[in-house]
Amino acid sequence: MDNTAVQAGHPPSVHGAGSNGMSPARASRGPRAPKSIFWQGLQRAADLRITVTLFALSLFLVFYGTLAQVDKGVWTVVAEYFRSPLVWIPLKVVLFRVWDVPGAIPYPGGWLLGGLLLVNLLAAHIVSFKVSWKRSGILLIHAGIIIMMLGELITGLFALEGHMHIDLKGSSNYIEHAHAPELAVVNTIDLKHDHVAVVPTARLRHDRLIVDPQLPFEVEVLEYMVNSALFTQPGVQNRATHGQGLRFTAEARPEGTGVDKEQNVDAASAYIALKHHGKSLGTYLVSVHLAQPDEVEVDGKVYQVSLRFKRVYKDYTFRLDKLNIAYYPGTEKPKDYSSYIRLTNPKENEDRDVRIFMNNPLSYGGETFYQSGVSTAGGVRSTTLQVVRNPGWMMPYLSCLMVAGGMLVHFGQNLFRFIERRAL
């Protein structure tokens, strides 16, 4: 076994290396000049006990994150548990859902644990870094783990998955993200331009009052429903005083959970009260169920207010010129869905035809467009393209290769050493 300070399974104290993670070789060099406080801090950060503790905490995080999906959607859990620095885990989940106890406890989230593990690993390498053939396997394994963690960071920060919906002869220059509704306030500047202000989901879910200079009014969130249904029920007290909420009432529905058979997209709704300089502009129902926005007038300007799936606008435009929909005779089984698209991108001086069809996606602008579905609802033919962008997609593959290679090298070296000893 080599004498690295970062190898797992042997607490340093057992091997006499000290709790600071220094290798026995380094520790046996005798008296040395005192290190700076910073260096000492780094040595403490490299402590293997921290590694073990962080691993244990990570194991429980994964366990609780999995258990939480009984009540919450996959994407909600990913955001709250794994892509956050801190998570409040309900006591009900902590107690394995056996006792329904109210309250929650704070727990380090995935970003924090992953970040600390990475710091711990890097600190250990800085403190006891030594390139040698004997340690090459371990170095390769650790490099692979670092790449995997960075890959998740890049995926969490930059990966996007959405849809582009285009009616026949229509065009689209934005991608919708169904897991992140946003409150959009649109002001038509002129015939060809709109000014849009958007409030993200996180604010709608957690803030009671949203005041921002980019918004023409204050938004008081009376109720935000992660998932909802709209009704035209008689006899139900309607909370909205203006707009389409006069015709519909919204009722909260349980959020689609990670264990649902039908992984439907949650349809959010909210009751919001709008105010301008202390004067009420009315209470509105906004919902992703509603296709059209409501209009609100402030200081002579008309704003269109709606809750919609988050939009990311692009420099390019897709126009659907032709749509082929073919089924195998006598069945509902799709034979061919083909979208004939006119792609225009003035910035790149591009104007060309492309065809996207089943199992033949288009890669463009760092994104991949898959033929996802077609519709003839309402007599209008339309196509839906699934759009995926993940700049870190290669990193897990690279990481696995490196870890596998590192393990082969590391255990291969031990095996050969063992065989050599036996031969002697």
Add this chain to the structure above:
Amino acid sequence: MRRLLWILLFALPVGTAGCAPEVDVKSYNVDYPDREKIRMLTAMLPAGSTMWVVKLLGPEGAVAAQKPAFDEFVASMRFDDKKEMPNWTAPAGWKEQPGGGEFRVATFRIDAGARPLEVAVTALKQQEPVELDRHTILANVNRWRGQMNLAAIASSDLENSIRRAKVDGREVVFGDLSSLGFYRVPVPSAHGGAVPRKAPPMLGGNRNLPFTFKEPAEWQPKRPLPQFSVAAFEVIDGKRRATITVSQAGGDAVGNANRWREQVGLKKLPRAEMMNELRPLQVAGMDAWYLDAANPKAQLPNNRILGVMVPMDRATWFIKMAGPDALVGDQKLNFEAFLQSFKIAQE
């Protein structure tokens, strides 16, 4: 190498600091180079059991130029109960073509350079005489507003959105909607009209039904489908016949329930009383309303209706059995089993 590790060590906290969920209000401008003012003119004319709808959609300027011709065309329509089609006089420059759609009976093409316009004449046939009641007008106005990307209006705002007139002694309702949008030049089909439509305008095609269901074995599929239905069945017992339909439309529950009561010869009920008549139930996991309207004394072919309204997305689905009281009573258990078979369709 060690320097690289140092860089990573310091870059990490900076990187993870930006990992918090998006919380800032953002604003930006969006360009719509192809956007323009568009306008839609509509007219609804009831005649017998058919609702005639005339519609013109196009760029604001081109439609404004055709408005006198549109009004003139509607005013020229003459109905004869003995004839299936009305007579009309096409204005100058309107080229008449076959309908080309399931409900479209005529299409007029108006040459306007590279961006021609189309006037569509649609006939929506019902089983009973049609009326221009508020429910029908509002449902259509809101459907057109949706096509123009305008928010739906409440019944109280309806009169401000329409113009009533008389044509051939019949009441006509005109609509005139304007908004910013994108005009798509109609594609002439092989029939000479617009792109053939597989489904009526207010309905989804069968392929896109949002749910699945299984009908009882003794029900037979009804063909052709009744107006507005996406699925229909019949149950026949000697001379007695009941029809089961699945359809989609707009409107509120009380209004629809009262329409069913009137169809079996019962009086409309005030909202509060109707609440006692409507029974809540679940269909495909969604809240729905169930009405059993029976009028055994009425000498009508259909004097009992079992009707269920399932609000879903932006419209309401109707599952309805209409027939003679005794037969509908016999089939009530089958009908309720049919309701239980509804499941949300999976992709």
